[in-house]
Amino acid sequence: MTDTAKDTVLQKTPSAAEAGAALAALRTEIGKAVVGNDQAVLYLVLALLCRGHVLLEGVPGVAKTLLVRALATSLDLDHARVQFTPDLMPGDVTGSQIYDPHSAEFTFRHGPVFTNLLLADEINRTPPKTQASLLESMEERQVSVDGQPRPLPDPFVVVATQNPIEQEGTYPLPEAQLDRFLFKVDILLPDRDDEFRILQRHASGFDPRDLGGAGLRPVAGPEHIAAARAAVAQVTVSPEMLAYIVDLCRATRSSPAVAHGASTRGATALLAAARAFAWLNGRTYVTPDDVKTVAVAVLRHRLQLRPEAELDGVSTEGVLSSLLVSVPVPV
Secondary structure, three states, rough: OHHHHHHHHHHHHOOOHHHHHHHHHHHHHOOOOOOOHHHHHHHHHHHHHHOOEEEEEEEOOOHHHHHHHHHHHEEOEEEEEOOOOOOOHHHHEEEEEEEOOOOOOOEEEEOOOOOOOEEEEEEEHHOOHHHHHHHHHHHHHHEEOOOEEEEEEOOOEEEEEEOOOOOOOOOOOOHHHHHHEEEEEEEEOHHHHHHHHHHHHHHOOOOOOOOOOOOOOOOEEEHHHHHHHHHOOOOEHHHHHHHHHHHHHHHHHHHHEEEOOOOOOHHHHHHHHHHHHHHOOOOOOOOHHHHHHHHHHHHHHEEEEEEHHHHHHOOOOHHHHHHHHOOOOOO
C-alpha cells in the first residue's frame, strides 16, 4: 500500500471523539420521528456498542416498530424486517438451499437474517422451532446450513418486539433465547406532554411511513460503530467494580423470590453495558452508578421468579431494585 493510500485509510477512520459525536447525532436524528422513549434509544445505541441484541416490550401503538425503523434510517447500515407469524418457517429467516435445474446443483438463498439490523417484529407469535432459528445467529453471528457456517455481516443486531398483554396464540421465548438479549426494554405509553407533541407532529403532516420525508437521514455508519467499540474496549474496570458486578449477579441467585437468577452471561453483559455507558458519558472508567443505571435492563429478563412470589405480586424489577440497594457498593 502506498503512502497516499495509507493516508486515505487513516482519514476514513473516525476518531473516538468523531464516533461519539456521530452517535449523539444518531440519538438526535431518531428524535425527529420518535417523541420520548429516550431510554429505549439509549439502550439501542448501547447494544450497537456491545454487539448485543434488544427485546422491546410494549402494548400495541407505542411506536416500537417506528423506533427501530427510525434507527435503521438514521444508520448507514443494511436492515431487514421480518413479521413473525405462526406459519413462519426457520428457512424464511435464515435462508435455504434452492435447487437450480439448469446447473443441477443446490445454491444457498440468503434469508433476511443476513443484514446489519434485523427487526424481528412480534417474535413471540412464531413457534419455538422458528424462534430457535435465531439462536446461532444471535450468539455466534453465523448461520449453519448443511454443516457449512455462513458468517453474518458486522455489525449484526437483532431488535425484537413483543406485546405483553395479548397472549392468545403466542409462544413465550425460552430462557435460552431470552438470555441472548443484552437488554429488555419496556416501551411505555407517553406522558401527557409527549402525547401532545406527537399529535402536534401528526397535525403538521408527519407521516410515520415516510421517514425520509420527515427529514431523517443516515448520520452514522459502520466505521463510527467500529471506532466507538474500540474506544469502549479501552474503558478500565477496577477489581472492586468487577467484584460488585459479580456480587450483584450472585445476589439474584440467592434471592428468596427468585427461582433462577442471572447467568454468567448476564454478568458479562452487565460489564459490557456498564463500560459502554461510561464511555458514552465521557468517562474512561466504570463507576457504580454506571452499573446501577443499566442493571435492570440487562438483568430483568434473566430472572425467573418463584410461583409464590408472582402470586404475591413480586416483579423482577422490584427484586432488582431491592438488590441494588442492599448489595454493598465499592468505595
